Amino acid sequence: MSLQTSPRPADLTPAPSPFLDVRDLRVHFPTEDGVVKSVDGVSFTLEKGSTLGIVGESGSGKSVTSLALLGLHKGTRAQVSGEIWLEGRELVALPEHEMRGLRGRTVSMIFQDPLSALHPYFTVGAQIAEAYRVHHKVSKKEARDRAVEMLKRVGIPQPERRAKDYPHQFSGGMRQRAMIAMALVCDPELLIADEPTTALDVTVQAQILDLIRDLQEEFGSAVILITHDLGVVADIADDILVMYGGRRIEYGSVRDVLKRPEHPYTWGLLESMPHITGDVDRRLNPIAGSPPSLINPPGGCAFHPRCTFKGWVPEGRCAVDRPELLAVAGPGKHLAACHLTPETKNEIRGRRAAQ
Amino acid sequence: MKAADEQEHAVSTTQPLPGQQSAPAGQPPAGENLLEVSGLRKHFPIRHGIVFQRQIGAVHAVDGVDFTVGAGRTLGLVGESGCGKSTTGRLVTRLLEPTAGTVVFDGEDITHTPVTRMKEARRNLQMIFQDPYSSLNPRHTVGTIVETPMRLGGINPPQGHKRRAQELLETVGLNPEHYNRYPNEFSGGQRQRIGIARALALRPKLIVADEPVSALDVSIQAQIVNLLQDLQREFGIAFVFIAHDLAVVRHFCERVAVMYLGKIVEIADRQTLYTRPRHPYTHALLSAVPEADPDGIRRRERIRLAGDVPSPVDPPSGCRFRTRCWKARERCVTEEPPLVRLGGSPAGHLTACHFPEEPTIEAREEDIVLDPAVTGREETAAGTA
Known part of the structure; x- marks a missing residue:
């Protein structure tokens, strides 16, 4: 880790070591066209019992980050560097057979599309029982009872009968509940949910979010929720990490990031979202352009080609210097990577409020 | 342009x-x-x-x-x-x-x-x-x-x-x-x-x-x-x-129709539908929308329906929403509610419900949570507290 390419972020000052500590994580994929830098220097910490929301567009590196936490890039062409400390163990360098002992037991994942994540050939109960038997020396009968208990816990009616059903016999929301049951069967300490509700209707989405929050309270696990929906994050997360082009651009508590966003990209995300309350005729204010290339990312700030406010920064610094992730004035641990000075931002905010 | x-x-x-x-x-x-x-x-x-197909x-x-x-x-x-x-x-x-x-x-x-x-x-x-x-x-x-x-x-x-x-x-x-x-x-x-x-x-x-x-x-x-x-x-x-x-x-x-199992359950201009809905389903839908506002969430009502939409092969009798509705009574089973203008609704606002909700989306005194996974735990928590 050289200091020139990755300025040591301000939030990593020594503290009692957190439950999960990701430091300068990089995941690069060599391809024929060049190296795809999907994740390029991401750091965050997470304590037990709290929830981190990772937000960003398609291709911003949020899913690749989560796969790295599970060690699922091992044995592929991906080049992973940096450090992932989970309860004092470093996961990036951990050999695959040791990672297997953690996967599913200490770190577990809920995938976006439960129909493709569940095996179509086995019953739901058998798949949950298998996840349990991998980590616990119990009889098939005990594992099966445990599976039924978990199905009941996630709110599936008639769990004894439904455990004998195949995934295709479940509805979308039920399948996602079954996925959650499978992820939680070993009481994991870290649960990663990768877009757990994107494929679901709003009413079912609300049910699943309530369930995740409820189970988190019960089991006290740490949760990482990956989503592109700021509404979902506001509902469930404690902290938000906003990613753009494989990097962190804003990081802080939900309240800080949503109520007083500091990065023009976060402004753009919030202004391009339609709401169900407030002025109906408010025009959406989309972010122009499309997400950056990860092979040849724009020089300087990766967001500058789409940024409306680059003109406010003198001497075109945005296109040359990459802004560091710096602490924002005020209480809390709010960080943002932008060249705009606090005075300029206040002026911009004032102008927009006046409009 | x-x-x-x-x-x-x-x-x-x-x-x-x-x-x-x-x-x-x-x-x-x-x-x-x-x-x-x-x-x-x-x-x-x-x-x-396969050869002689009959409709079942x-x-x-x-x-x-x-x-x-x-x-x-x-x-x-x-x-x-x-x-x-x-x-x-x-x-x-x-x-x-x-x-x-x-x-x-x-x-x-x-x-x-x-x-x-x-x-x-x-x-x-x-x-x-x-x-x-x-x-x-x-x-x-x-x-x-x-x-x-x-x-x-x-x-x-x-x-x-x-x-x-x-x-x-x-x-x-x-x-x-x-x-x-x-x-x-x-x-x-x-x-x-x-x-x-x-x-x-x-x-x-x-x-x-x-x-x-x-x-x-x-x-x-x-x-x-x-x-x-x-x-x-x-x-x-x-x-x-x-x-x-x-x-x-x-x-x-400008105008929005809410559909449920093949029928329109409520239709109104947007201002009315989003601020003064009458159908319980519209209330449930609106309360489920996540909003990127940490304060706004608490001001809105919270309704969590249980389960999924029933099968359209054999839709429920009477009101189709009754299987997930917290207000369903005998009448909802036998009689299908017509899509009509209710007393207190403005012109053009039609609702199909026997027991319509109050026209507001302000937070109600009690949440309505029908999900067995969440209610079960909340009850035990309340019992131990």
């Missing part, structure tokens, strides 16, 4: 659209109903057997839907998956044959018009599809895709097909030089723009947009919504906008 204006006038000489020419931009003549749908039904048969049941996808859309107006159809909103859109554009009911478009009954004669109506009735990847032929260039409706419709714009296609590409915010490219060279948002250019090619009076932004990222979604809004206002096109995202629908549509 001055260039776009000129090109539109050029086209309207070959394709006279009375009423739209004389109307100022954004102010189409009101009053006339462009689309009238009444008693619309679509039942998909479920067949059994039917999916009641759309089961008696009535609505009208005025010229230049926008109607939103919202609901969960499987509520029949997409089927309704396809029935209106006659991509599907209705089982019963009538569709009157522009004064003409097109319910059972043969496919060969639908060409006339489709000139004024176009569709935008959800998936920008599967709705464009990968072996055709963008130019061919946008020109095809003109060729099929026998429209020959004075400036020629190519010029017109390039103008359309410019109208939707693409570079006219992309004329010779193939769809795979474009991103999702750009492909959706190509689909919109194709729908605009014949200068239709009505566009049915079936989840046009669901597959896109938030920032791109806003670009497309703004584009549709500009086109709608500038050319006075009426829209039937189908989406499951209540916030997008509120933003785009």
Whole structure:
């Protein structure tokens, strides 16, 4: 880790070591066209019992980050560097057979599309029982009872009968509940949910979010929720990490990031979202352009080609210097990577409020 | 958009659209109903057997839907998956044959018009599809895709097909030089723009947009919504906008219909529907929408329905929502509530419910949580506390 390419972020000052500590994580994929830098220097910490929301567009590196936490890039062409400390163990360098002992037991994942994540050939109960038997020396009968208990816990009616059903016999929301049951069967300490509700209707989405929050309270696990929906994050997360082009651009508590966003990209995300309350005729204010290339990312700030406010920064610094992730004035641990000075931002905010 | 204006006038000489020419931009003549749908039904048969197939049941996808859309107006159809909103859109554009009911478009009954004669109506009735990847032929260039409706419709714009296609590409915010490219060279948002250019090619009076932004990222979604809004206002096109995202629908549509299991359960103008809904289902839908405002969440009511939508093969008797409704009583089982204007509702606000809710979405004193997984724990927590 050289200091020139990755300025040591301000939030990593020594503290009692957190439950999960990701430091300068990089995941690069060599391809024929060049190296795809999907994740390029991401750091965050997470304590037990709290929830981190990772937000960003398609291709911003949020899913690749989560796969790295599970060690699922091992044995592929991906080049992973940096450090992932989970309860004092470093996961990036951990050999695959040791990672297997953690996967599913200490770190577990809920995938976006439960129909493709569940095996179509086995019953739901058998798949949950298998996840349990991998980590616990119990009889098939005990594992099966445990599976039924978990199905009941996630709110599936008639769990004894439904455990004998195949995934295709479940509805979308039920399948996602079954996925959650499978992820939680070993009481994991870290649960990663990768877009757990994107494929679901709003009413079912609300049910699943309530369930995740409820189970988190019960089991006290740490949760990482990956989503592109700021509404979902506001509902469930404690902290938000906003990613753009494989990097962190804003990081802080939900309240800080949503109520007083500091990065023009976060402004753009919030202004391009339609709401169900407030002025109906408010025009959406989309972010122009499309997400950056990860092979040849724009020089300087990766967001500058789409940024409306680059003109406010003198001497075109945005296109040359990459802004560091710096602490924002005020209480809390709010960080943002932008060249705009606090005075300029206040002026911009004032102008927009006046409009 | 001055260039776009000129090109539109050029086209309207070959394709006279009375009423739209004389109307100022954004102010189409009101009053006339462009689309009238009444008693619309679509039942998909479920067949059994290989050689001798007999019908053993039917999916009641759309089961008696009535609505009208005025010229230049926008109607939103919202609901969960499987509520029949997409089927309704396809029935209106006659991509599907209705089982019963009538569709009157522009004064003409097109319910059972043969496919060969639908060409006339489709000139004024176009569709935008959800998936920008599967709705464009990968072996055709963008130019061919946008020109095809003109060729099929026998429209020959004075400036020629190519010029017109390039103008359309410019109208939707693409570079006219992309004329010779193939769809795979474009991103999702750009492909959706190509689909919109194709729908605009014949200068239709009505566009049915079936989840046009669901597959896109938030920032791109806003670009497309703004584009549709500009086109709608500038050319006075009426829209039937189908989406499951209540916030997008509120933003785009003047009038909104909420569908549940093949029926409209509530319909009103957006201001009324989003602030003073009466149907319990509308309340539940609105309370489930996540909002990116840490304070707003607490001000809104919280209702969590249990389970999923019942099967449309054998919908519940009486009120279809009763199996998930916390207010359901004996009457809801036996008697189907009609879609009527309730006492206390403004004109044009119709609700189908025997026991309507208070017209507000302010937080109620108690949450309604019907999910057994969550209630079970909350009860035990309350018991130990």
